[in-house]
Amino acid sequence: MKTVRLNQETIASLLDDLLKRSPNxxxxxxxxxxxxxxxxxxxxxxxxxxxxxxxxxxxxxxxxxxxxxxxxxxxxxxxxxxxxxxxxxxxxxxxxxxxxxxxxxxxxxxxxxxxxxxxxxxxxxxxxxxxxxxxxxxxxxxxxxxxxxxxxxxxxxxxxxxxxxxxxxxxxxxxxxxxxxxxxxxxxxxxxxxxxxxxxxxxxxxxxxxxxxxxxxxxxxxxxxxxxxxxxxxGPSEILVLADDTANPRYVAADLLSQAEHDELASAILITTSEKLARQAKEQISEFLKVLSRREIIEKSLDHFGYILLADTMEEAIEAANAIASEHMEILTENPFEVMTKIRNAGAIFIGESSCEPLGDYFAGPNHVLPTNGTAKFFSPLGVDDFVKKSSVIYYSREALHEIHRDIIQFANCEQLTAHANSIAVRFEKEEKQ
Ligand SMILES: NC(=O)c1ccc[n+]([C@@H]2O[C@H](COP(=O)([O-])OP(=O)(O)OC[C@H]3O[C@@H](n4cnc5c(N)ncnc54)[C@H](O)[C@@H]3O)[C@@H](O)[C@H]2O)c1
Ligand SMILES: N[C@H](CO)Cc1c[nH]c[nH+]1
Ligand SMILES: [Zn+2]
The missing domain is CATH 3.40.50.1980 (Nitrogenase molybdenum iron protein domain)
Structure with missing residues (x-):
């Protein structure tokens, strides 16, 4: 797991790295x-x-x-x-x-x-x-x-x-x-x-x-x-933990590992303003790894796609988190609700130290099928909308159509689609002759 200071260059190279995991x-x-x-x-x-x-x-x-x-x-x-x-x-x-x-x-x-x-x-x-x-x-x-x-x-x-x-x-x-x-x-x-x-x-x-x-x-x-x-x-699972010096390093480490164990291509990222937390979380990861059953998968995932980013300010940390647009985001800061209001891009947001990611994977209720690989910028969690389709329904009475029929004819003629214009005009031939 690499520890790097957050700046324009490191975030750009991290984003490049993460995209290697995309089906594209x-x-x-x-x-x-x-x-x-x-x-x-x-x-x-x-x-x-x-x-x-x-x-x-x-x-x-x-x-x-x-x-x-x-x-x-x-x-x-x-x-x-x-x-x-x-x-x-x-x-x-x-x-x-x-x-x-x-x-x-x-x-x-x-x-x-x-x-x-x-x-x-x-x-x-x-x-x-x-x-x-x-x-x-x-x-x-x-x-x-x-x-x-x-x-x-x-x-x-x-x-x-x-x-x-x-x-x-x-x-x-x-x-x-x-x-x-x-x-x-x-x-x-x-x-x-x-x-x-x-x-x-x-x-x-x-x-x-x-x-x-x-x-x-x-x-x-x-x-x-x-x-x-x-x-x-x-695609492969992702977690991003946003933490300050109030976060418990043991929880941070455990939560990062929870997603790294899914796949060698899974990604676990900690963005923090605290160097002390970064160091302690890394130590805890090594401790947990000694006893976790999927150690081999986790090690590969952390080696390739595991990062600790050290940010100077929480504002910078939030900006980087929004650029990464992780599948899961945990907020372990002094004021997690306030930070949550500044998050634009994340599949699911977990607020505070008792809302760890596996709570969402198994039990809380929101869906755990979530956009990955930065697609949280435009995709949403799986939901009821994915299983329905919509049809538009249009009804105009003769009187209602009469009132606006010339507008449509003008629009159709502008597109030189005279058959469209005719479909409207033919309905009002008698009125037009009078
Ligand atoms: N986002 C989510 O909600 C969510 C939930 C659960 C799991 N996941 C992710 O889903 C993935 C599950 O992967 P998995 O491998 O465990 O199960 P999987 O069912 O997706 O894939 C197994 C299948 O892959 C095929 N396969 C394996 N090697 C192949 C090869 N060389 N050529 C062609 N086909 C091959 C086999 O047919 C096998 O049946 C993980 O990346 C995990 O992180 C995501
Ligand atoms: N975290 C996975 C989605 O990225 C979902 C899952 C299923 N079981 C455990 N976890
Ligand atoms: Zn999971």
Whole structure:
């Protein structure tokens, strides 16, 4: 983990470094992913199962690809009752947070005889990708599925990579059942995204694909965009801790490590005005690393994408944090609410020392599928809006149209689109002749 003084040069080089983690910088995998998509598109199940054998070392067939009721029942028997209870409690929080995001269709009319509105409808068929290569993510099942349920999506199809024995983790299955997934398929990676986008004999084509994943999943989602809808491309996890000398270095270290353990490409950044805190947090990181199980992943992530930035003032620290636009931002300062008002760019903001990032990953309610790689400047967290579409609704009475028909004809003529003008004029031929 590098410690550097924050200035124009160091922030520019850090931003360059972080962009290396973006799917846009992984051109070298683009051809491989394009080939996987093209093969699944043309050879369907045959290619899907061959890639599952190649990358996941699991033998899957058309008889075993879909999770059965028996497998779900067995999963319930294997999951600890205490874990099931936690999943159910988290589910209530996540659902009630997303209920507040729900928007209604609206219509408004006026006395001239017009009615305008917006009709909001849930998507019909959605594919949810749940990652499963390096870790198991029942929490991501809840985060992806619950907003779709709240939106009213008719059919939710989930895919996740199988283990070598061709089975799925019981906690993933139980979370899927509790959240209300309709069908689960045991496939992952770019091949699963291709199957959802184009359909195979076993897997139906969907309207939109959501969910995070590794670089192969992200590139595949990018490649099928347009054929189907996608959510934002949530890549490797990120955390940025903004701290002053009032922060507890042990908490700072623990929170940075919590995201570094996701992936070698994950990023953990501390921006602080306190040299003492920087030093102590670094010492604590070394202490924790001695006992953490994913030490190898963490070390790679911190070596490549871990930074401690020393800022002269909190204003400078905030400016740098806004430029980085991290997926998660923790504010551990004397006046965290005041600092929060100055944050423009972050996927999720955690205020104060009792609001650590994993609280959001698992339990508080807001979604943990968040924009990464600086895309928090224009993308938002996954939410109910990702699972609805809108249609505009327009009604004008004859009288209302008559009142403004000449305006439209003039506008259309200005664009030399005489058929447009005619479509209006033809309705008032009689009046014009009189
Ligand atoms: N933003 C979020 O909400 C969120 C949540 C959870 C996880 N994540 C991120 O998602 C990612 C999960 O990655 P993962 O690897 O654990 O699971 P994953 O399911 O995304 O990827 C595993 C799949 O990758 C494919 N694959 C592996 N090596 C390949 C190769 N050489 N060529 C082609 N395909 C290959 C395999 O098919 C495998 O099924 C991590 O980066 C993690 O940080 C993000
Ligand atoms: N922090 C991840 C998103 O970047 C989500 C997650 C799932 N489980 C634990 N964490
Ligand atoms: Zn996490």
């Amino acid at each position: 910088s992984y051109g070298k995998y683009e051809n491989a992913v394009a080939e996987i998509i093209s093969n699944v598109r043309s050879k369907k199940d045959e290619a899907l199962f061959a890639y599952t054998e190649k990358f996941d070392h699991a033998k899957i067939t058309d008889k075993t690809v879909q999770v059965t009721q028996q497998e779900i029942d067995e999963a319930y028997e294997r999951v600890e009752p205490a874990l099931l209870e936690v999943i159910q409690k988290a589910l209530v929080n996540i659902r009630s947070y997303h209920e507040k995001q729900k928007r209604q269709s609206w219509f408004c009319s006026d006395e001239k005889g017009t009615m305008l509105g917006q009709k909001i409808l849930p998507l019909q068929r959605v594919g949810v990708y749940v990652p499963g290569g390096k870790a198991v993510y029942p929490s991501s099942v809840l985060m992806n599925v619950l907003p779709a349920k709240v939106a009213g999506v008719e059919k939710i199809i989930m895919t996740t990579p199988p283990g070598k024995d061709g089975s799925l983790n019981p906690s993933t299955l139980v979370a899927a059942k509790e959240a209300g997934v309709d069908t689960i398929y045991k496939v992952g990676g770019a091949q699963a995204i291709a199957a959802l986008a184009y359909g195979t004999q076993s897997i139906p084509k969907v309207d939109k694909i959501v969910g995070p994943g590794n670089i192969f999943v992200a590139l595949a989602k990018k490649a099928v965009y347009g054929q189907v809808g996608i959510d934002s491309i949530a």
